[in-house]
Amino acid sequence: MKILVCVSKTPETTANINFSNNNTEFDTNGVSFIMNPYDEWYALVRALEITEASGGTVTIVNVGPATNDAVIKKGLAIGAKDAVRIDAEPTSALFVAKQIAAYAKSESYDIIFTGKESIDYNGSLVGGMIAELLDLAYVSYASSLELAGNTATLNREIEGGTEVVQVDTPFVVSAAKGMAEQRIPNMRGIMMAKKKPLSVVAASAADDKETVVEFKVVPKDRAIKMIDPENMKELVRLLHEESKVI
């Protein structure tokens, strides 16, 4: 299997989120960045398990500037064979998908993995876009993937449950919890990653169809009312009469 895993760089999960430049930009001051957890824990690890079991290669692709290399190298340390960075600011989902599709088109990957969403813009868009641009089948929110020959059997999330589906390679899949377990890179992996190829390719022409014109901070503190633990009737009354939710 020749597998491509798309990874994005996101703020760390505990990061405080602030905006700058009159609330038009995400303020990266003091924010540490990680590989998007869904891309790392589920997509990349499952891709590695597949090639470890039945042969093949895992390549990582990222769209971003040189400051993304640390995140990419972590993926190499976890076990990917090589990596490609498409040198452009990832300004919108369709821009990113077009870059990855343009790169992947000539490479004939059997499986292209993404995470189910990125934890920064939460759009769940890029996987489907890549599939459409390459005219491939797409299975989203998959929590398992087993291969027999060229046929994959996957569990995917649907409204109110799950579905077992089958699809032949090539296809695009977005990985959700359950697909694999997080792997911590070991020292050998980190040392080997230094020698693995990380090629930088130029971006192809694409424009942004939508732009963020303003960010807003979500008001953090709610005006809490403390209720006497002996008096749950009062809580019920407030939920009914004041906030009208029951």
Added chain:
Amino acid sequence: MVLVFAHHSDGKFKKATFEVVTYGKKVAQMLSCDCAAVVLGSSDSAAVLGQYGADKVYSISDSQFDNFDSQTYTSAIAQVAEKTGAKVVIVGHNSTGKSIVGRLAAKLDAAVIGGAKALPSATDGFVVEKNVFSGKGIACYKLNTDVKIISLMGNSIQPEIIGADVSPESMDVNIDAPLVKVIERKTVSGTVPLPEAELVVSAGRGVGAPDKWGIIEELADVIGATTACSRPVADTGWRPHHEHVGQTGVAIRPNLYFAIGISGAIQHLAGVSSSKVIVVINKDPEAPFFKNADYGVVGDLFDVVPRLNTALKEFKANS
């Protein structure tokens, strides 16, 4: 024309679909045009979509659509959008919609917002809000192309009866056979799925052991809520993974969220902070969750929750 994709399961429409239709009608009113709904696969109740705001209902009952495939669904919706000259295409931001929305934007080379949470504003272009950074921020997206694609978060708008039944019209589309084959469908019956739930009762490590969940389930039963849990509880196998809410689990925005024995780590808050009303029950008065709650109860959950259950049962009996 505004076109909404009216998702159904085995012919039945649910609240999430009615939300999308009402949203579509309101966008259509803003743009002074009609709202059409497209139904893929057989359903004999599609006329009801008219009640929630669809001026026209297009039904493509080809049995090929009885199983979901993102490629064939996207192709069909795109063909209907082109035939009807749709300027805005709207799907729900649920499992099905999320599989379609990106494909649709790529196919139509259109501006897209994945997970809109409010109606657009048209004072300066076409601007729509969504949550970003897993609920820690809000971004206002300006959609700059002639055709615009929106996926709408559940519980962002209440369905409204603003019309009458509309007889579905059939429409022909050209579709290839789906590449993804559905082998088996496993639906959880009885409870409302978490992303659609209006009432959620969630508990964490404070409960102490998996066999002590009885009072939590009882609370959920009394008010008809869906149960949820924090990440450590799902990771240790006390509760099933699909109940895990938070940044790396399910992001939810119910009307009422009970957080019982959950300290309120930032990753948990990220997935639940859009809830309308939050009630926190915790024996630790310093639990960070109290800073993000509307109602707080400091006490042992094994005393407080049974007392709450009794009070709720009395309330239900009298109302």
